[in-house]
Amino acid sequence: MRRGLLLALLAGALLWGLPAGGHAAEQYTVIKNGEIPSQAGKGDTFTGTVRREHFFRPTEDAPYGVSLVTFDPGARTYWHTHPLGQRLIVTQGSGLTGTADGKVWEIKAGDVVWCPPGVKHWHGASPATAMQHLAIHGMKDGKMADWMEEVTDEQYAGRR
């Protein structure tokens, strides 16, 4: 019994140390459109109707998560920061993004955004037009974002 446990722990430690290429998940992988479920954006991080598809989780070799996020008109994130920053690629529609200093930018399909680590900000759709973006972000201490308070209608409208 004792020896079996030790052997299991030893095998686990060896597997843990294997290069990523030795894992079954490290095969060349094609995920077809329709295999990734759409999820509703959670109420404590988003205002309004938001849909998310999580394409990739961070791994050792590729340490960044990738999600597609679709905001209905008026929908937006809560205020938040990213420990390793975030890159957004606007894939559809028209939206807004703002930082804690009161600046608000219009963002439209084809625009790309870099949010540095620790910068408090929000992003979402325009008041009357939906917006969709890809979000790419690293993970630090198990977290890709630190969430804060809701973006008020005044902040969303750029009046603060």
Added chain:
Amino acid sequence: MRRGLLLALLAGALLWGLPAGGHAAEQYTVIKNGEIPSQAGKGDTFTGTVRREHFFRPTEDAPYGVSLVTFDPGARTYWHTHPLGQRLIVTQGSGLTGTADGKVWEIKAGDVVWCPPGVKHWHGASPATAMQHLAIHGMKDGKMADWMEEVTDEQYAGRR
């Protein structure tokens, strides 16, 4: 003179050690559609007509490059590997991707691909339909890809 040089070196060393947030490039940045030039894919890495827009270069905090690549019908990459793997998100159209073991996959808008480090592969458009994908990849020893020989018409057609 000598003291001035020493002071300059000291100041440079201090600046080098500053957290990334202290740099001008670490501001919240919105790059508008139209500000990133389209570039022709180079002849020694692509067959046929390929267009690329480089959205982001790797940085210390966000160590991955992001490019949008558009392949005209029949166009494809040469055989290549990625030292840290690559993630593809097919954004438009219909294409093909193959690995050195002779497997060829159809990929269409909305599909996502993971190519592990060191796996020899190619990707491109379908014979009669264009394909566009985002490519996300890390950099190792200054390289995001190792390029090899051209993909033959037989390999592209899946006959090998």
